[in-house]
Amino acid sequence: MTTISSVVVQTSAAPELGVADLPFALVGLWVLLLAVFVGFELITKVPPTLHTPLMSGANAISGITLVGALCCTGADYPFLGKALGVLAIALSTVNVVGGFLVTDRMLAMFQTKAKKDGRGPKA
Amino acid sequence: MPGRLWDLELVELVYMVAAFCFVLGLKRLGAVRTARSGNLLASLGMLFAVVATVYLVFGEASLVLLLVGLVLGGAAGVVLARRVPMTAMPELVAFFNGLGGAASMLVALAEIAAYTRAIPAVDAAPTMAEGVGALGGVPFSVAVVVSILIGALTLSGSLVAYGKLSGRLKVDRIGLLGSRPVNGVLFALALGLGAWAGFAAAAGWPLSIAALLLVLASLALGLGLVLPIGGADMPVVISLLNSYSGVAASATGFVLENNLLIVAGALVGASGLILTQVMCRAMNRSLSNVLFAGYGAAAATEADTGYTGVKSTTPEELALLLQGAQSVIIVPGYGLAVAQAQHKVRELAGILEKSGAEVRYAIHPVAGRMPGHMNVLLAEADVPYEQLFELDQINGDFAQADVVVVLGANDVCNPAATRDPKSPIAGMPVLHVWEARTVVVVKRSLAAGYAGIKNPLFEGENTLMLFADAKAALEGAIAELKANA
Structure with a gap:
């Protein structure tokens, strides 16, 4: 393993067993399972008004791949790996920055309206 | 490097804070009053995670x-987010979503590139077990294949959705792509290539080729899956693709052994699935029916069966009707978005309210091209969200309404859904607009909606058809109202 996080695994577990990666996959599956339940619970009762901002906000969160992309430009990656990594950084940054900004733009419209209490249309 | 280890633990803690921000942010996104702060919180979480990661790889990476x-x-993100008009929101979300999928695919490919180089040239061909072990074990193999498959599928599928939503792409298939048997073949091919890439070819140069072929097959599969789906089923497709981008991010988390990616991806995957389910329920169809049936194409032929006794009207007559009305309900649909008429609707409503009428909006859950599409458009035009009513809230009130104005909506107010058990949309919850004293349907023609079926509403006794673009019709009515005032 050449990822940075694997350094921990190799220093703490017995490397000669060759199964050092298995515990992460199992722990990861637990994390996945619980996070899926949390996700279902969080979204179930959202009013339709917020469906678009919610989707666009969630979409921005899925740009979390950016964190992974940043790791791919590490020194021990070959040129091709780095090139793919930089491309991934650029694309996921568009997703993250654009996603959060556009969600904020939508939600700002909802908010100004709530304050004005709907008096008078915009010019 | 003992200092490195300490750094790793610190970064892991920051990741935990980021995960906390995502969960709480999503929760706050679920209520109007807290939504904006929720989005801010989630973006802060992302900022923390990115800064921590840059700090971690700093020194190691350029x-x-x-x-x-x-x-x-x-x-690019800032420019896109600022410039895009609100009417183009569905295609922008689809586009961003595609980029997220692409990033997951690229990260997995970068990992493969790193491993293929890390494997020294061996004298004898390695066994499968040796290859998989060198690559990172079975979990790694599975995760890398899933990342590429779902990531690439999300990329091409989202781009097709983008093309369809922005009106640039109007075809249902490209060559053989888009037909069901071909999709089946592509799916089997992608699975086979995935097994080859992740296991059989795990060591040495065939891995790069297997991975590349897997990318191509998955991209083609994404095209084939989304191409045949009609524009009006897009709320379902966008929700589902959104979910996929989360699944891809989660899989990438397993590739990189990063819990934050797993958590964030799972949250998005789950929320996308819930929205998909909500949209399907609103159309009284199952997900597989939306994805594979394509009934729009099948039933389109019977759409033009003649309408009899259709009464048409003019913007001036609409103005007169509205002048005498105490209770007005507006039913917006995709035609409103196409005509970009949201500001005109608000202007008309303002005039009516000034003269003492009550104006409300009835929003069908699948009106428009993405979940909540109408709400965003009307919000842009400063329509107070207190005036927006969901189907269940307002369906009982149509009987007391003097005038209902249907703006570019069709199937969501088709009485056949409740009256004709043989109708393809039988059982779909619809807005009971026909119960009002007068219904004015603003529509460019009698053409069928996405379901491709006749709408008996158009020939109803209390229905008047206004054949015009929604914006033009509203402008005409507004001018008339102002002249009479």
């Missing part, structure tokens, strides 16, 4: 490379 990607991507 900072210039990182900055190039971050600055270019950030600038």
